[in-house]
Amino acid sequence: MNELTSALAAALPDGRLLTDPDVVDSYARDRTFVPPGRPLGVVLARSRDDVVATMRWASEHRVPVVPRGAGTGLAGGATAVDGCVVLSLARMTAIRELSPQDEIAVVEPGVITADLDRAAREHGLMYAPDPSSYEISTIGGNLATNAGGLRCVKYGVTRDSALGLEVVLADGRVLNTGRRTMKGVTGYDLTGLFVGSEGTLGVITAATLRLRRAPRETATIAAEFTSLRDAAAAVSAIVAAGCQPSLLELMDRTTLQAIDDWKNIGLEPSTRAMLIAQAEGSADEMAALCGAASFVATSSTPEEAAELIGIRRLAYQAKERLGQCLVEDVCVPRSALPDMITTIEEVAARHGVMIATVAHAGDGNLHPVFVFDRGLAEPPEEVWAAADEVFRAALDLGGTLTGEHGVGLLKKRWLDLETGPVAAQLQRGIKQVFDPLNILNPGKAI
Ligand SMILES: Cc1cc2nc3c(=O)[nH]c(=O)nc-3n(C[C@H](O)[C@H](O)[C@H](O)COP(=O)(O)OP(=O)(O)OC[C@H]3O[C@@H](n4cnc5c(N)ncnc54)[C@H](O)[C@@H]3O)c2cc1C
Numbered sequence: 001m002n003e004l005t006s007a008l009a010a011a012l013p014d015g016r017l018l019t020d021p022d023v024v025d026s027y028a029r030d031r032t033f034v035p036p037g038r039p040l041g042v043v044l045a046r047s048r049d050d051v052v053a054t055m056r057w058a059s060e061h062r063v064p065v066v067p068r069g070a071g072t073g074l075a076g077g078a079t080a081v082d083g084c085v086v087l088s089l090a091r092m093t094a095i096r097e098l099s100p101q102d103e104i105a106v107v108e109p110g111v112i113t114a115d116l117d118r119a120a121r122e123h124g125l126m127y128a129p130d131p132s133s134y135e136i137s138t139i140g141g142n143l144a145t146n147a148g149g150l151r152c153v154k155y156g157v158t159r160d161s162a163l164g165l166e167v168v169l170a171d172g173r174v175l176n177t178g179r180r181t182m183k184g185v186t187g188y189d190l191t192g193l194f195v196g197s198e199g200t201l202g203v204i205t206a207a208t209l210r211l212r213r214a215p216r217e218t219a220t221i222a223a224e225f226t227s228l229r230d231a232a233a234a235v236s237a238i239v240a241a242g243c244q245p246s247l248l249e250l251m252d253r254t255t256l257q258a259i260d261d262w263k264n265i266g267l268e269p270s271t272r273a274m275l276i277a278q279a280e281g282s283a284d285e286m287a288a289l290c291g292a293a294s295f296v297a298t299s300s301t302p303e304e305a306a307e308l309i310g311i312r313r314l315a316y317q318a319k320e321r322l323g324q325c326l327v328e329d330v331c332v333p334r335s336a337l338p339d340m341i342t343t344i345e346e347v348a349a350r351h352g353v354m355i356a357t358v359a360h361a362g363d364g365n366l367h368p369v370f371v372f373d374r375g376l377a378e379p380p381e382e383v384w385a386a387a388d389e390v391f392r393a394a395l396d397l398g399g400t401l402t403g404e405h406g407v408g409l410l411k412k413r414w415l416d417l418e419t420g421p422v423a424a425q426l427q428r429g430i431k432q433v434f435d436p437l438n439i440l441n442p443g444k445a446i
Contacts, residue, residue, distance in 0.1 A: 004061055005041050008085070011053040018042045027088060028080035030073035033324050033378055034409050037082035039066070044088050048168065048205040054087055055203065056172035064442050067199035069109065069141030072133045074327045075408025077145065077198045077444055087203060089140045095119055096206070103211045104163065104180055109140025109204050116209070126214040128155035131404070132313050140204050146196030148404030150312065153362030154246040157404065159195040161210045167194055167202035170435040180208055193430070198406050198445040201434040218246065219283035220305035222297045223290040224271045228252055228345065230292040231273035232338040235361040237289040238277060239334060245286070247278040248362030249312045252341075255356040255369075258318035265311060270294060275361070276312050278305065315358045319369045322354070326370040326379050326387060326410075330394035331403030334364040343393045344368050351386040365403035366394075392417065407445045415446075 001009060001019055009017045018024060019041040028036035040063070043054050058065045064084035071078050080086055092108035095116060099105070100123040107116060113134040117127040130149035131137055137147070143165070148157045155161070164178025178184070178191035194201055225231040231250055238245055251259075253272045260267040271294065277286050283298045290296055299305040319325055332340045341357065344366070348355040359366040368390055370383045379387075391401055391414045401411050401418050416424070427446045431438070 004063065007061070008041070008043070008054065008057045011057050012043065012050055013046075016043055016045065016050055018044065024086070027068060027071070027086045030071045030076060030078040030408075032074060032076045032079070032408075032410055033326070034076035034079045035377065036080040037084065039080040039084050039086050042086045042088060044091050046091050048166065048174065051087065051089075051168040051203050051205050052172045052174065054085065055168050055170060058085065058439050059171045059437060062437055062439060064439050065203075066441050067140075067144065067203050069138035069144070070112075070136055072137045073141065073145060073405070073408060074329070075145075075402070075406045076410045077406050077408035077441070078141075079409055081443060089203070089205070090138060092205065098123065098211075100125060102180065103213075105209050105211055107139055107207055107209060109138060109143070109207065111139045113137050113139060113142055120211045121214055124214055125211040127161065127209065128152075128212050129158045129161055132316060139207060139209070143195050143204050143207055144197065144199050145406040146404065148360060148363065148365060150247045150249060150309065150360065152360065153248050154244060155212060159192055162191055162195050162207060163210055164208035165191050165194055165204055166206035168205055169202050170437065170440050175202065178208065182210070196406065198408065199441040200431060200445050201440065203440075215246065215280045218278050218280055218305065219286070220276070220278040220299040220308050221283050221287050221290070222308045222311070223275045223277070223287070223293040224268065224295045225273045225275065225290075225292060226270050226294050227292070228273040228341050229338045231275045232341050232361065234275055234290045234292065235337060236334060238286055239362060241285065241289055243277075243279045243286050243289070245277050245279045245362055247276065247309065248360070249276045250274070250359040250361035251312065251315060252357040254354065255315050255319065255358050258322055258356060259311060259314050262318050262321060263314060268295070276308055278309070312358070316369070319356050319371060322356075323371045323374050324376065324379075326372065326383060327405065328368045328370070328387060328390055329365065329402045329405040330368070330390060330399055331363065331365040332394055332397045332399035334362070336397040336399065337361060337364055337366075340366060340394060340397055340399070344390055347386050347389045347393075351382045353383055353386045355386065360403070363403065364399070388414070409444060
């Protein structure tokens with residue numbers, strides 16, 4: 001340890017600060033290829049006081065702090081910067097309160113998302129936001145990225161479930177935002193501001209979250225199509241018919257092939273796309289709306305439904321088996337989905353790049369995954385060129401660069417295309433108010 005880290009160790013209980021270079025390196029990356037800087041150390045916080053002590057020390061010595069949950073991020077948000085301290089919240093795992101009467105939970109940031117959902121289900125409730133990573137990501141990371149997920153088409157994104165937060169600010173002060181009530185409009189919405197701020201404004205140390213009644217009966221279908229565009233058209237038909245799906249997911253052939261090669265799901269040679277949909281009530285109407293499908297499977301039991309949805313949840317890991325992945329997260333108005341999908345196919349063919357696409361189709365949120373050689377340090381030029389075209393096409397269709405993963409480091413080069421100079425200046429002003437020394441996750445998100 002040097003003088004700086006010795007001062008931090010002295011401010012914390014024993015064992016909280018790790019400085020062994022091999023251990024520290026294992027906390028330096030998220031799930032992207034983005035090369036990390038070299039941290040001074042890692043704090044494994046176990047309480048709010050640990051976070052306060054770390055931020056006071058960082059503020060005094062002007063050391064950058066990179067907050068970190070489980071490191072499953074896909075934008076480089078938790079990637080370490082040179083000379084920083086990585087502040088891991090993964091060990092703050094208490095569900096402090098779960099109130100069936102008020103339909104809320106108060107949790108620490110290191111709680112694994114699916115663990116909260118399981119705890120809620122014991123009371124007939126659920127925690128709705130369910131990123132595909134929900135078995136491995138943390139609530140703190142979900143809040144900081146405003147994560148989406150499969151059920152968001154009906155229940156909204158993480159922000160729609162966040163009622164209040166406890167946040168440690170850059171100088172170590174503790175801020176409480178929001179409330180325990182379903183409604184409340186006192187003052188500016190600071191909870192909403194912190195959700196999605198990617199660790200650049202404060203460190204979330206607790207959250208009051210909204211729970212919802214778990215649906216009693218749901219129907220699930222998996223429809224196979226010989227054309228990706230037909231599958232995208234079925235998405236609009238299901239929504240327009242008022243089926244109110246709680247899940248509406250689309251996978252292209254490349255994704256299905258990767259899953260089939262790994263798990264042998266019996267993929268037909270003619271299948272170009274699969275749509276998985278779930279709603280309360282009967283499956284018949286949704287199945288009928290997939291008129292162009294070559295085959296529709298309907299689940300009759302919750303176990304069968306979980307199996308169908310499980311195929312979708314395997315998608316990202318299946319693609320990681322093919323090579324390194326640059327994951328995009330564009331979101332377009334739902335009506336533009338067929339055009340966006342067609343553009344992605346054209347771009348892939350023109351640049352000779354493998355793009356495997358899954359979509360939270362009910363939200364118009366697509367994840368074209370650009371697969372490239374594992375041996376390369378970063379994507380080759382043709383991948384960047386193809387990614388650039390896909391981003392621009394999404395914006396031209398009235399969409400956005402990122403629906404749920406955040407900007408991190410990965411999408412900063414395209415930020416100006418969407419934000420515009422006025423919003424960019426105001427965002428820098430907000431950062432300056434909360435973090436005047438620029439020590440919280442510097443260089444990320446804005
Ligand atoms: C297989 C797979 C599937 C995925 N599917 C989805 C999906 O469907 N939807 C989706 O939205 N994302 C998805 N993701 C991306 C990722 O899981 C989410 O972004 C998730 O919210 C990150 O949580 P984490 O705990 O891993 O956070 P990390 O990756 O550790 O951090 C993410 C960001 O949050 C900040 N942060 C973390 N904790 C705190 C805190 N307590 N206070 C302040 N800032 C903090 C970090 O600094 C960083 O900027 C997927 C990832 C994988 C690997």
